Amino acid sequence: MKTTEEINQLKERADQYISNRNAFYQKDERLYTRQEAADYLKISNKTLDVHVKALGFDVKAREGMQWSMSISELYDFESKLPANLRKHEKFERQPGQKCQVIMMQNQKGGVGKTVTSATVASCLSAEFPEQLRVGLIDLDGQSTLSMYYAVNAHRDGEFSVGDIVRGNYELDEGETYDQLVKDAFLQTTIPNLRILPALQSDRSLESWFHLNLSKLDNPYGQVKKIVDAVEDDFDVIIIDTPPSLSFMTYNGYFAATSVVFPLAANENDIDATCNYFANLPDVWALLEGAGHQGYDFMRLLVTNYRQTTSNTALMNQLTRTFSEWLYSTQFKHSEAVQLCTSMMSTVFDLTASEYPKTKKTLSDARVNAYEVASQVYRDVYNVWDK
Ligand SMILES: Nc1ncnc2c1ncn2[C@@H]1O[C@H](COP(=O)(O)OP(=O)(O)OP(=O)(O)O)[C@@H](O)[C@H]1O
Numbered sequence: 001m002k003t004t005e006e007i008n009q010l011k012e013r014a015d016q017y018i019s020n021r022n023a024f025y026q027k028d029e030r031l032y033t034r035q036e037a038a039d040y041l042k043i044s045n046k047t048l049d050v051h052v053k054a055l056g057f058d059v060k061a062r063e064g065m066q067w068s069m070s071i072s073e074l075y076d077f078e079s080k081l082p083a084n085l086r087k088h089e090k091f092e093r094q095p096g097q098k099c100q101v102i103m104m105q106n107q108k109g110g111v112g113k114t115v116t117s118a119t120v121a122s123c124l125s126a127e128f129p130e131q132l133r134v135g136l137i138d139l140d141g142q143s144t145l146s147m148y149y150a151v152n153a154h155r156d157g158e159f160s161v162g163d164i165v166r167g168n169y170e171l172d173e174g175e176t177y178d179q180l181v182k183d184a185f186l187q188t189t190i191p192n193l194r195i196l197p198a199l200q201s202d203r204s205l206e207s208w209f210h211l212n213l214s215k216l217d218n219p220y221g222q223v224k225k226i227v228d229a230v231e232d233d234f235d236v237i238i239i240d241t242p243p244s245l246s247f248m249t250y251n252g253y254f255a256a257t258s259v260v261f262p263l264a265a266n267e268n269d270i271d272a273t274c275n276y277f278a279n280l281p282d283v284w285a286l287l288e289g290a291g292h293q294g295y296d297f298m299r300l301l302v303t304n305y306r307q308t309t310s311n312t313a314l315m316n317q318l319t320r321t322f323s324e325w326l327y328s329t330q331f332k333h334s335e336a337v338q339l340c341t342s343m344m345s346t347v348f349d350l351t352a353s354e355y356p357k358t359k360k361t362l363s364d365a366r367v368n369a370y371e372v373a374s375q376v377y378r379d380v381y382n383v384w385d386k
């Protein structure tokens with residue numbers, strides 16, 4: 001009895017902590033300074049000023065900045081510029097160019113799957129000239145990724161991945177499954193980035209799969225149904241997965257067109273990842289048996305990387321072992337990445353003036369994260385250009 005009471009109290013306090021924290025971390029859209037806006041638009045500060053005035057944009061002082069534009073204001077501003085000044089060309093997928101579904105997975109925990117998912121997604125959507133339409137899917141019931149971009153999903157009664165997989169919804173009159181799924185992808189603080197969140201209730205999905213196995217035509221195909229429903233709405237979908245080989249992970253593998261395996265450069269992570277790969281043929285046999293057609297690319301990405309002589313030696317080994325499967329640029333360890341993470345942001349969606357330390361560490365981290373995301377970007381275009 002005492003334990004029951006104690007556990008209930010622990011739950012109550014934890015709920016309180018989360019709701020305080022969520023109230024504290026109300027995340028707003030990233031704000032751009034005048035210089036950042038000019039850089040993004042690839043125009044001079046003077047030209048920017050002229051058109052801000054001509055178009056009557058209110059570049060108000062916010063967050064300690066004299067001049068500011070939010071990312072959606074920036075997109076809106078750009079769309080109203082004269083055609084010769086619009087340097088960004090929105091990407092339009094041609095017939096035959098499939099939506100790229102990239103899954104971040106490693107059975108090892110804490111290797112950077114979630115930080116990499118969020119960072120690559122925010123970079124692909126906001127930092128490239130095409131303004132790619134990016135979707136995030138959080139398959140991990142821990143819902144860390146959802147804390148970045150859908151912190152109020154629970155409070156607002158939004159659908160989670162698990163709700164859709166379990167069929168915990170009722171279609172309104174005339175509403176289709178596809179429409180419900182499209183609407184379940186929530187708007188984030190980046191206009192062309194949306195997320196289908198996980199909620200804590202998704203933790204019980206594993207037992208749901210075991211209980212319902214006999215009723216499912218393809219137990220690995222439930223997330224693929226979700227992806228198929230939004231295939232026309234996104235150019236790239238990034239799937240974050242739990243550190244396990246659960247039904248949801250198999251579902252991620254089945255829905256994905258490519259896989260990135262994050263790992264840290266230390267003996268433990270490398271051993272764990274190699275042992276995991278030893279098991280992949282069995283995983284693949286099940287997926288192929290269920291009808292998967294094969295991946296466009298598979299890559300290893302070293303994360304949280306600190307450059308030391310012994311780590312360089314490890315990189316030498318990794319490069320010799322995995323050659324073209326290994327991304328050559330590592331996601332470097334950075335105080336900025338760590339701090340942004342604790343503020344439920346990536347280096348790309350945090351307003352620079354809100355960054356509490358030296359701005360140089362933030363801009364260095366952005367340069368590295370941009371290069372990391374560019375490796376994925378090149379692979380995606382490689383598939384589309386074929
Ligand atoms: N480049 C980096 N610089 C600094 N810290 C990093 C970096 N990459 C990851 N981390 C830190 O490592 C921790 C684990 O990262 P993350 O949550 O992305 O791992 P994960 O693989 O998703 O974990 P899990 O298996 O629990 O889902 C985070 O707290 C994050 O701050």
Ligand SMILES: [Mg+2]
Nearest residue numbers: 113114140144
């Ligand atoms: Mg994670």
